Amino acid sequence: MDNLQQKATMLHPLATLSANRGQLEEAMLLYAEAIKLEERTGNWEGKAASLHQLAGVKAKQGYARVEWGGLD
Secondary structure, eight states: OOHHHHHHHHHHHHHHHHHHTTOHHHHHHHHHHHHHHHHHHTOHHHHHHHHHHHHHHHHHTTOOOOOOOOOO
């Protein structure tokens, strides 16, 4: 596992911990960084998991609907 993959792997649980503590803005930033790294390393399963968790944080903030542009 290279450094970028390791960092993404570490960011995801940190983001989850932040979300569980109610630090939603921090959680969103950490998930966003994890998503960027997962894209760069081709970790699509990790990206999907981070996107899923990010949607949960948005739901906690009161967003009932997230706009999505569809498949390219």
